[in-house]
Amino acid sequence: MSSPQIWLITGTSSGLGAAFVKAVIARGGKVIATARNVDSILHLKALGAETLQLDVSSSQEELNKKAQEAISIHGKIDVLVNNAGYVQFGTVEETTIEEWNQQYQTNVFGTLNTTRAFLPHLRHNKSGTIIFNGSMAAWDGVPTAGAYCSSKAALHYAVESLSREVARFGIKTLLIEPGTFRTNFLSAQSQKRAVPKYNDYEEINVAISGEYDKLAGNQTGDPQKAAELVVDVVKGENGAGGRKWPSSLLLGSDAVDLIRKRCQETLRELDEWEVLSRSTDV
Ligand SMILES: NC(=O)c1ccc[n+]([C@@H]2O[C@H](COP(=O)([O-])OP(=O)(O)OC[C@H]3O[C@@H](n4cnc5c(N)ncnc54)[C@H](OP(=O)(O)O)[C@@H]3O)[C@@H](O)[C@H]2O)c1
Structure with missing residues (x-):
């Protein structure tokens, strides 16, 4: 019998992170569950997970230490799940550079620093x-969500490059791009909202925040089903076996619909402007 896979997962205090912990353990894997506040995940020990404090926005030096600590628990890590993230709302003009820095520090730089901490081991x-x-938001610049959408788009292309760099070392990357999932993501304690500054943006701020308030608790995606599918893909089992490894695994019918529409619009626009686009060649 092969030895169990060792998974390290970030942001396991709720939502998709907590769902990953359950799905991996149910399929015979071992999990090191991590969170900013380790007290928030002590209950995961009862499922058989090890727990470790880890804030992805910490310094590279601190994350390197955490990686060593994590590796020493079972002697290795097979699967790293960069899950932690949050959404900063606010129009581009009304959000501050500090809010953008924080958004990127978690969703982009924190994710890449955590990855860098484990890459020497892998x-x-x-x-x-x-x-x-990632997120389907990488494909669609939603008004009032520019910080979040752009952070997930940055992650999309960073992962694409990384994937082509590390395949030669036997390391695989899996970018998942979920649609809307029923987690704490849109709750008041998880999301951040910029302070509105200008009346000119009131209409769009009210309209979009109203849409997200209505969406909270009614998202189409089931986090547990998503986590189980990702375990299937990693293990090449059930419906995921025998398929070509995806460059991006979309999760949820809303993600499939949005990205199909976006690709069709992109092709239409490319066709409409093709003659002029080509006309600038030397
Ligand atoms: N739900 C959706 O609709 C959806 C759609 C597309 C993508 N996603 C992505 O899915 C991931 C998980 O989100 P979720 O939906 O499960 O929302 P969630 O229930 O709010 O969970 C987010 C998790 O990230 C953690 N976190 C935030 N900042 C962190 C940091 N600096 N270091 C470590 N952990 C941190 C939170 O921990 P604390 O308890 O410490 O705050 C929490 O455990 C995110 O990357 C999100 O962008 C979600």
């Missing part, structure tokens, strides 16, 4: 899978 082992929790 390169040494010549194996491993790194999962990145």
Whole structure:
């Protein structure tokens, strides 16, 4: 019998992170569940998970120490799940550079720093899978969500480059791009909202925040089903077996619909402007 896979998951205090912990353990894997506040995940020990404090926005030096601590628990890590993230709302003009920095510090730089902390170990082992929790938002600049959408778009292309860099070491990356999932993501304690500054934006701020308030608790996606599918993909089992590894795994019918529409619009626009686009060649 092969030895159980060792998974390290960030942001497991709720939502998709907590769902990953349950799905991996149910399929015989071992989990190191991490959170900013380790007290918030002590209950996961009862499921068989180890727990570790880890804030992805910490310094590289601190994250390197956390990686060493995590690796020493079972002697290795096979799968790193970069799940932690949050949404900063606010129009581009009304959000501050500090709010953008914080958004990127968690969703982009924190995710990449955590990855950097584990890469020497994975390169040494010549194996491993790194999962990145992106978003369908990477494909669609939603008004009042520019900080979030752009952070997930940055992650999309950073992961694409990384994937082509580390495949030679036997390391796989899996970018998941969920639609809307029923988690704490849109709750008052998880999301951040910029202070509105200008009446000119009131209409759009009210309209979009109203849409998200209505969406909270009514999202189409089931986090547990998403986590189970991702475990299937990593293990190549059930419906995920025998398929070509995806460059981006969309989760949820809303993500599929949005991205299909976006691709069709992109092709239409490319066709409409093609003659002029080509006319600038030397
Ligand atoms: N739900 C959706 O509709 C949806 C759609 C697309 C993508 N996603 C992505 O899915 C991921 C998980 O979100 P979720 O939906 O499960 O929302 P959630 O229930 O709010 O969970 C977010 C998790 O991230 C953690 N976190 C935030 N900042 C952190 C940091 N600096 N270091 C470590 N952990 C941190 C939170 O921990 P604390 O308890 O410490 O705050 C929490 O455990 C995010 O990356 C999100 O962008 C979600």
